[in-house]
Amino acid sequence: MLKKWTNRKADSENTLLEERNKLDPDNIPGHVAIIMDGNGRWAKKRGLPRVAGHREGMNVIKKIVKQSNRLGVGVLTLYAFSTENWKRPKPEVDFLMRLPERFLKSELPKLIEENVQVRITGSKEALPDHTREAVNKAIDDTRHNDGMVLNFALNYGSRHEMVEAVKNLYSKVEDGEMSIDEVNEEAISSSLMTGGLADPDLLIRTSGEIRLSNFMLWQLAYAEFWFTDVLWPDFSENHFEEAIAVYQKRTRRYGGV
Numbered sequence: 001m002l003k004k005w006t007n008r009k010a011d012s013e014n015t016l017l018e019e020r021n022k023l024d025p026d027n028i029p030g031h032v033a034i035i036m037d038g039n040g041r042w043a044k045k046r047g048l049p050r051v052a053g054h055r056e057g058m059n060v061i062k063k064i065v066k067q068s069n070r071l072g073v074g075v076l077t078l079y080a081f082s083t084e085n086w087k088r089p090k091p092e093v094d095f096l097m098r099l100p101e102r103f104l105k106s107e108l109p110k111l112i113e114e115n116v117q118v119r120i121t122g123s124k125e126a127l128p129d130h131t132r133e134a135v136n137k138a139i140d141d142t143r144h145n146d147g148m149v150l151n152f153a154l155n156y157g158s159r160h161e162m163v164e165a166v167k168n169l170y171s172k173v174e175d176g177e178m179s180i181d182e183v184n185e186e187a188i189s190s191s192l193m194t195g196g197l198a199d200p201d202l203l204i205r206t207s208g209e210i211r212l213s214n215f216m217l218w219q220l221a222y223a224e225f226w227f228t229d230v231l232w233p234d235f236s237e238n239h240f241e242e243a244i245a246v247y248q249k250r251t252r253r254y255g256g257v
């Protein structure tokens, strides 16, 4: 049963190439979310420090952002740092917290040029000042872009997000701003950090882990899941197209809407 959940064949290049020409341009997932796992393991396999995996993982983001934009994906959410990641060794956390500014230094001009809107989902207040300043600049510089939304989940945890939404709604009912009958699924969705974004249609998780890890638990209620053994630094455009091809087979429209 477990094998049905994973896509071993994603490792065979010829299968991936076969899928290349089969994407239906009218059934590209509106929102793709990715848990980018396996960076440390990738480095360890090569006798490199873990940070080498993070650095290579960032290069993969650049490729997948470009491909997503080209394919017409509406929102690309990337799980870059969870609330649990603070438990990692301080030198690794310090390195990770420098990646946003490193990424944006080279990529922000291209993202602006490509009409991409950068968004952050998570608690920015706990980030180091240099990290927060870099992401806030990217948000401000791309605020008026109306192309693909590039949404980085940063210092994000789904259960914390839901607790804050419940508190927010409770306060509104207590203050008479809304009635208890208005507390419905739409009100909760709007109160989450992803408020305004459509729910993910497709979740991709790399490195063979088959779990959600406290990621978008409410928002992923109806998403298609695609798991692969491929480690994030080895993830390619072919793998991404394979995931979308599988998604399209599962949501085949047979001409319907």
Ligand SMILES: CCc1cc(N2CCCCCC2)n2ncc(-c3ccc(F)cc3)c2n1
Binding pocket: 036, 039, 054, 055, 057, 058, 061, 079, 080, 081, 096, 097, 098, 099, 100, 101, 103, 104, 118, 134, 135, 138, 152, 154, 232
């Ligand atoms: C703060 C943790 C972190 C880790 C990280 N990794 C490590 C995890 C997975 C692999 C990718 C490299 N990346 N890659 C890009 C960003 C980034 C975040 C926000 C932003 F606005 C622009 C870029 C990033 N952020």
